[in-house]
Amino acid sequence: MIADESLRAPLEALSKQDTDIAKAYLECGLPPTRSQDAGFNGLVGMIISQQVSVQSAKAILGRLLTQVGEITPENILALDDEGMKAAGLSRPKQRYARGLAEDVLAGRLQLGRLPDMPDDDVIDHLIQAKGIGRWTCEVYLLFALKRPDVMPAADLALQEAMRHLKGLGGRPTSKEMYELSENWRPYRSAGARFLWHYYRHAGIA
Structure with missing residues (x-):
């Protein structure tokens, strides 16, 4: 390393x-x-990482990429339950990933604005999405947006x-x-x- x-x-x-x-x-x-992608792809990765080991999260993410090719809102919504299950996503994480995709496509979440927002505003914006709590917001700030504090x-x-x-x-x-x-x-x-x-x-x- x-x-x-x-x-x-x-x-x-x-x-x-x-x-x-x-x-x-x-x-x-x-x-x-260590780093994490920003945007939708990064947030899906963080949802996958919730309450599992780093190794497990990497394995699930790899299988998901095999299923969809690229992690986009459209591709996540097009993947059926069996595909999600084959990737290793639990039922709650399936709902969270799809809900996040819907929020992004509907404009409720505007991830492109986050780099210009103060830390607290980023948290307030992201935490609207189901399945995204303060831990996910803070990890996103730290690894995806590279915030220092x-x-x-x-x-x-x-x-x-x-x-x-x-x-x-x-x-x-x-x-x-x-x-x-x-x-x-x-x-x-x-x-x-x-x-x-x-x-x-x-x-x-």
């Missing part, structure tokens, strides 16, 4: 602000590069990594994750990327 050099400066800045980050960063180094606080791996990093007695809640990462501003995206890296590197379970 290739280290993401774009995270070096923000993680060095975070290391000066947080001694726990500084120690873990020395042990784990830079996270690997986002913390997907409901992510269980991030919560476990924060528990381990800070030596907490239990897994922090979403509210506590926002509080614990408050002093990481304006580099919370780098902090979140590092927590995922730390989770895998430290073998936290």
